Amino acid sequence: MSKTIIRFGLFADMHYADPALTSPHSALSLAKLGSCIDHFNSTQVPLAFNLGDSVEMIKESSLKIRYLEMVRKACARYSGILYAVLGNHDVETVGKQKFLSLCGSPFRETCYSVDVGKVRFIVLDGNYNRNGADIVIGQYQWDDLWLPEKQLQWLAKELQTDMPVIILCHECLDDAMFEGAMDPHIIRNSASARAIIEKSGKVIAVFEGHYHPGRMMSLNGIPYIAVTSMVLGESREKNAYAFVSVKEDGTIEVEGYGMQPSYHPDARRTLCQTHPSPERIL
Numbered sequence: 001m002s003k004t005i006i007r008f009g010l011f012a013d014m015h016y017a018d019p020a021l022t023s024p025h026s027a028l029s030l031a032k033l034g035s036c037i038d039h040f041n042s043t044q045v046p047l048a049f050n051l052g053d054s055v056e057m058i059k060e061s062s063l064k065i066r067y068l069e070m071v072r073k074a075c076a077r078y079s080g081i082l083y084a085v086l087g088n089h090d091v092e093t094v095g096k097q098k099f100l101s102l103c104g105s106p107f108r109e110t111c112y113s114v115d116v117g118k119v120r121f122i123v124l125d126g127n128y129n130r131n132g133a134d135i136v137i138g139q140y141q142w143d144d145l146w147l148p149e150k151q152l153q154w155l156a157k158e159l160q161t162d163m164p165v166i167i168l169c170h171e172c173l174d175d176a177m178f179e180g181a182m183d184p185h186i187i188r189n190s191a192s193a194r195a196i197i198e199k200s201g202k203v204i205a206v207f208e209g210h211y212h213p214g215r216m217m218s219l220n221g222i223p224y225i226a227v228t229s230m231v232l233g234e235s236r237e238k239n240a241y242a243f244v245s246v247k248e249d250g251t252i253e254v255e256g257y258g259m260q261p262s263y264h265p266d267a268r269r270t271l272c273q274t275h276p277s278p279e280r281i282l
């Protein structure tokens with residue numbers, strides 16, 4: 001078995017909010033996050049990624065800020081470095097720069113790359129309208145999100161590396177279908193991103209949030225894994241998060257907890273765990 005060169009944590013779509021405002025599941029997310037952080041700390045995993053949508057859709061900016069601060073406080077217990085991937089509900093009310101300061105990100109860029117050990121992590125920002133404008137609540141459609149051309153050019157540049165690369169994006173970049181058309185959770189110009197990703201020959205996995213049931217598929221040898229959302233489970237015990245091990249041979253292994261399935265590279269041929277109905281479309 002190939003040696004692990006780095007291990008990191010992952011979670012997605014907490015959609016935290018007061019239960020009076022939304023589904024009762026959302027209020028459980030802070031407790032679920034606490035359990036997840038405890039597990040990350042007990043295994044001393046040195047870095048983790050929050051795949052976005054920490055808070056539910058809320059129009060009132062002061063309330064949104066309060067919830068984001070509560071999430072940040074809960075995340076502050078993590079002993080490693082937590083990187084933020086921007087979700088549509090994170091930024092739609094308060095804006096991207098305000099969100100970055102509220103979540104305690106070490107970066108001021110909304111998309112960024114970071115090299116840890118011998119692995120490059122590239123975080124994308126899919127929270128744009130077709131015309132390249134940032135999304136704003138009431139002025140965007142959750143199923144019409146795009147990666148601007150400038151960001152695709154930046155991605156191609158960042159992929160010029162000798163290191164294996166892991167890509168993270170809140171919105172999906174795979175090619176799942178729904179009712180005969182592109183699944184609405186997918187970035188509209190994801191085919192352009194996939195072409196760049198495949199051409200580079202460097203990407204060993206793509207991790208996504210946004211699609212709450214989660215799914216996994218392999219496209220031209222690259223695993224695309226949409227992490228099951230933390231808010232999905234109706235009880236505190238039904239959490240969802242994962243540890244990912246990057247192997248020396250360039251494969252990855254996902255150790256899923258709660259509702260998040262595990263993935264082992266030997267099972268790649270059977271990797272097509274899709275869910276037919278995108279309930280809780282967000």
Ligand SMILES: [Fe+2]
Nearest residue numbers: 053088210282
């Ligand atoms: Fe989302």
